[in-house]
Amino acid sequence: MASRDVVPKILPKVVGGGEVKKKNGQADGRNRRALGDIGNLVTVPAVGAKPQTKVSRPVARRFASQLIAKEQEPVQKNKKPLVEVTKGVAARKAVGVPTKAEAIKKDSVKAKADIISVIRPDEDAKTIEEIPLNERKVKKSEKTLTSILTARSKAACGVSNKPKLQIADIDTADVDNHLAAVEYVEDLYKFYKLTEDEHRPGDYMDSQPEINARVRAILVDWLIEAHKRFELRPESLYLTVNIMDRFFSEETLPRRELQLLCISSMLIACKYEEIWAPEVNDFLTITDNAYVRDQILVMEKTILEKLEWYLTVPTPYVFLVRYIKAAGPSDQEMENMTFFLAELGLMNYMTVISYCPSKLAASAVYAARATLNKSPRWTDTLKHHTGYSEEQLMECAKQLVSFHSGAAENKLKAVYRKFSSPDRGAVALLAPARDQLAPSRYRKFWKQDCECVSEIMSAF
Known part of the structure; x- marks a missing residue:
């Protein structure tokens, strides 16, 4: 005490x-x-x-x-400061020298950058401890064992800390549209991707003695003209070509019945897709009565038997609608250019046989974006909905651009005339995206491909 x-x-x-x-x-x-x-x-x-x-x-x-x-x-001249410095500079004792408290107050602005003052209470007086910043003990961030194990587990499972993909919700605007089937549209297209190879036409040119790629291109060109004359829906054209190619894969047909197959295939497609399908007499008219009514009905029945009445197939049009929607906001020019390139690919036999419908549709969208100088060429949203990367589409897109570059000189001009009209935005008159799709290291091979395409087109 x-x-x-x-x-x-x-x-x-x-x-x-x-x-x-x-x-x-x-x-x-x-x-x-x-x-x-x-x-x-x-x-x-x-x-x-x-x-x-x-x-x-x-x-x-x-x-x-x-x-x-x-x-x-008595009055003391030199008072002992109440503040004792335990660490740092010794206390000033000379007469006329400011006390430690005054020195700290005076140099506070200057000392803030270099010294940290720690005030510690004591029994008799307050203790000020000055600690330089370079002497402070900074706790280093060390990786814990849990973080190391988590990182290794992610690496082993192929999961990495990549930046989050920017995928837009393309179905937001159609939430109230019952026909859009927003609740299960993703499941529908997953099913289309799984089943698109089951009903693709095979390579039938070797089994057809009287048909070659040039003849097939003429038939498709004529179908496009008839489709335009009847003002049918786009779905009907793609289904007609699919029915025709699938029948060629199953049955050998003489040359005199080729046009009969075309009008019968279109009749079936119109009954399936159109609300008001053209009548049999309308198809007889566009063939200058080259066939009779019974011949068309017999051919219709034969086609359905060979195809086993299976008409619900994912054509390129099914994927085109979805991929155009994923390309961004509604753009009529973009839509017309995509359909123009897709129909050019539909006329070419090797394009239809070599690429599945979804890849042909995705390549048409990519080539259209390149032609219209859209940036970026391929977005995360398109990659997510199509399932294809930019590198996977490059080969098919090059072929579509080559068809675009030769469309004006081609003798089969149904597609070119169709998309040169003002109601289609005259997209066929735009310059092709050959320079954008052919880097410098591919230019030599690009020139060779164009020469081959020109030879094929000239044969038409």
């Missing part, structure tokens, strides 16, 4: 109390005062001393003794 403070022997006069009596030369140890003077103690100022500030709170005996002792002490 702290010892009781000893009251000094010499005491000043107290107002209302008089001098303290001495007993045997010693002060009374009890140092009693009248009750009326408690809380109203006023010391008599010495001669020449500064006036004391009035104490408005009750004065304890210990505090009163400190005031009396302070008044009797």
Whole structure:
């Protein structure tokens, strides 16, 4: 326990109390005062001393003794600072040198960048500890065992911290459209992708003695003209070509019945896709009555038997509609250019046989974006919905662009005339994207491909 403070022997006069009596030369140890003077103690100022500030709170005996002792002490010239520096520069003791507290206050702005002042409370005084920034202990970020194991597990499973793909929701605008079937449209196209190879036509040219690629191109060109004359839906054209190619894969046909197969295939497709399908007499008219009614009906029945009445097949048109929607906001020019390139590919035998419908449709979208200088050429949304990367589509897109470049000189001009009209945006008149799709290292092979295509086109 702290010892009781000893009251000094010499005491000043107290107002209302008089001098303290001495007993045997010693002060009374009890140092009693009248009750009326408690809380109203006023010391008599010495001669020449500064006036004391009035104490408005009750004065304890210990505090009163400190005031009396302070008044009797001589004025100290060099006061010891109450702040002790335990670390850093030694305390200044010279006369006229500012104290540590003043130095810290003066150099606070300068010292902020280099020194951190840590104030620690002590029993007698406050301790200021100055720690340079370069001596601070910074906790290093160490990888934990859990983070290492997690990273290795992701690497083993093929999962990496790649930036999130920016895939747009292309079905948001059709939420209230019941015909869009937003709830299960993704499942529908997954099913189309799985089954598109089951009903693709095979390579039938070797099994058809009287048909070659040039003859087939003439038939498709004529079908496009008839389709335009009847003002049919686009679905009917793609299904007609699919029915014709599938029948060629199953049955050998003489040359005199080729046109009969064309009109019978279109009749079946129109009954399946159109609301108001053309009548049999309408098809007889466009053939200049080269056949009779019964021949068309017999051929229709023969086709359905060979195809086992299976007409619900994913044609390129099914994928074109979805991929154009994934290409971005509604753009009529983009849509016309895509259909123009797709129909050019539909006329070419090797394009239909070599590439599945979904890849042909995706390549048409890619080539159309390149032709119209869309940036970027292939987006994350298109890659997500088509399932093809830009590299996978490059070969087919090159062929479609080559067909575009030779369409004006080609003798079979049904597609070119169709998409040169103002109602189709005259997209066939635009320059092809040959330079964009053929980098410098491919230009030699590109020239050879164009020469081959020109020879084929000239044979038509």
